[in-house]
Amino acid sequence: MVNKTSPAPKPTAAELDLLRVLWRLDAPADAKQVHEALLAERPEASYATVLRQLQVMHGKGLLLRDESQRPQRYIPAQAQDKLQTRLLKDLIAKAFAGSGKALVMAALKGHVSAKEREEIQKLLQQQQTPGARDGQA
Template identity: 70%
Template sequence: MDTAIPKPTAAELDLLQTLWPLGAASARQVHEAMQAERPDVTYATVLRLMQIMHGKGLLIRDASQRAHVYAPAQAQESLQTNLLKDLIQKAFAGSAKALVLAALRSGISKKERDDIEKLLKDELP
């Protein structure tokens, strides 16, 4: 994995999961969206986390408006791919097969299994 790309913490990933669908948003908008899942999260916590994430390069900030607007520095798929590559190297000795088998053993729903089987049939010649 490219070491120049910062790895988000669990709290930062949680915030990114909220921000990705929004595209770009103020801290207030992110706070309101996060409250649906985590009613205990405070505005001050969200704002501070977004400021830290901006400092780390995980978020970009548009300061042209009164309320700063933040957006993810990386697309969701790109960040997930980088994190996955890192996980495969560190936890599965570079084996994507070992990762997939571990994921399948951890329990998947019938629908997820059907989706995976369809994907494999559609992708393979």
């Protein structure tokens, strides 16, 4: 059982892979469905490993499990954007001394494609234009 007073657990890289699969499926899924969806990106993954990992993730509180049917179905305990925001805040605090600007500058120095850079510029321009958020621009 997850202690409600402790911070939510941080998923490992392998757990994030399974969470991404479940978010992409966008519906409760059993271990077989998760395994089949994961094979496209990790062909070496075995069904037994996926099943065990899902069980561990449920125990950690990363997944919810519907035990009323067989096979049991799993869903992420947190929405993708909520978990990503929490992990990003932690990264900013630990690796960038709490500075969001430092994170963005580091990302822009070599981790952003030209297309992504254009999308970022458009987003920044929209936020600077009065009424842009209301769809009035």
